[in-house]
Amino acid sequence: xxxxxxxxIVLGAIAVIAALGMLLSSNAIYSALFLVVNxxxxxxFYLLLGAPFIAMVQVTVYAGAIMVLFLFVIMLLGAERxxxxxQKLIWQQPLAIVLVLALLGFAGYVVAMQGxxxxxxxxxxxxxxxxxxxxxxxxxxxxxxxFEATSLLLLAAMVGVVVLTAVDERRRRSRPxxxx
Amino acid sequence: MISTTYYLGLSAILFxxxxxxxxxxxxxxxxxxxxxxxxxxxxxxFVAYAREFGTLDGQIMVFFVMTVAAAEVAVGLxxxxxxxxxxxxxxxxxxxxxxx
Numbered sequence: 636x637x638x639x640x641x642x643x644i645v646l647g648a649i650a651v652i653a654a655l656g657m658l659l660s661s662n663a664i665y666s667a668l669f670l671v672v673n674x675x676x677x678x679x680f681y682l683l684l685g686a687p688f689i690a691m692v693q694v695t696v697y698a699g700a701i702m703v704l705f706l707f708v709i710m711l712l713g714a715e716r717x718x719x720x721x722q723k724l725i726w727q728q729p730l731a732i733v734l735v736l737a738l739l740g741f742a743g744y745v746v747a748m749q750g751x752x753x754x755x756x757x758x759x760x761x762x763x764x765x766x767x768x769x770x771x772x773x774x775x776x777x778x779x780x781x782f783e784a785t786s787l788l789l790l791a792a793m794v795g796v797v798v799l800t801a802v803d804e805r806r807r808r809s810r811p812x813x814x815x
Numbered sequence: 816m817i818s819t820t821y822y823l824g825l826s827a828i829l830f831x832x833x834x835x836x837x838x839x840x841x842x843x844x845x846x847x848x849x850x851x852x853x854x855x856x857x858x859x860x861f862v863a864y865a866r867e868f869g870t871l872d873g874q875i876m877v878f879f880v881m882t883v884a885a886a887e888v889a890v891g892l893x894x895x896x897x898x899x900x901x902x903x904x905x906x907x908x909x910x911x912x913x914x915x
Contacts, residue, residue, distance in 0.1 A: 639817055643821060647821075650829065651825075651832070654832040657836070657848060658832055658835060658836045658845075666845055666848055670848050670852065673855070674855065677858070680822070680859060683817070684862045684865075685866055686862050686877075688874070693881075697851075697855070697881065704892060705847070705848065708844065708895065709844060711896070712896065712899050731835070739831040742830070743827060746823040746824050749820060764869075765874060770878070773875055781879060788882065789885070791886075792889050795890050796889050796893040799890070800897065
């Protein structure tokens with residue numbers, strides 16, 4: 636029982652509890668905040684795994700930007716408390732739980748069959764592993780084309796969002812009675 | 816040094832919780848958050864295996880997954896806003912116009 640192992644167990648428990656809280660809370664705002672906790676814990680795992688740059692990106696992009704977007708939309712719609720709808724598919728809930736338990740069982744079996752492997756500590760502890768400089772060199776040399784492709788993806792997403800959320804002015808003017 | 820197996824197990828648990836969220840919750844925003852949780856657990860496996868093999872390629876993949884997740888969240892939330900405008904609800908059971 637090293638210190639690192641105790642740290643892993645405690646952080647893993649926090650991550651699982653936060654994920655369950657996200658799943659079970661009835662208020663969407665609480666769900667979003669639980670998910671922020673989960674992302675922060677996963678960022679700590681990245682630090683333990685020798686990925687400081689990815690950990691920082693996780694905190695700024697995931698826990699920061701993406702979750703702020705979630706909270707913004709929840710508050711914009713005022714949809715944090717939805718009334719519990721009547722369940723239309725009665726058989727769906729138990730079937731889903733059985734299937735997820737089967738998935739978890741198979742995943743656990745595969746993971747257990749892999750055998751425990753512990754990497755040698757030298758590579759991870761080597762200076763520069765996972766540093767911004769090393770990531771940047773790999774990103775702009777070997778992965779230059781995928782990097783440029785993601786810029787196109789982000790542009791397409793941006794245009795799509797503007798098109799989807801833009802209010803059609805002509806339609807609004809021609810049918811004023813629909814807007815109370 | 817914690818063995819990679821533990822990280823894989825934790826990631827499997829988080830992924831399963833995400834699947835439960837997608838299958839059981841009817842709130843579209845919660846379903847989206849569950850998808851984020853699943854992407855995040857996949858990222859954890861990427862970083863764990865990057866350490867296992869001593870290369871950085873896994874961490875680069877995490878970078879790209881985050882980019883795709885950001886684009887996906889932006890478009891998905893725009894869709895949810897559009898659905899909310901027309902139906903005044905984000906219950907996924909309410910979106911049944913194509914049902915015969």
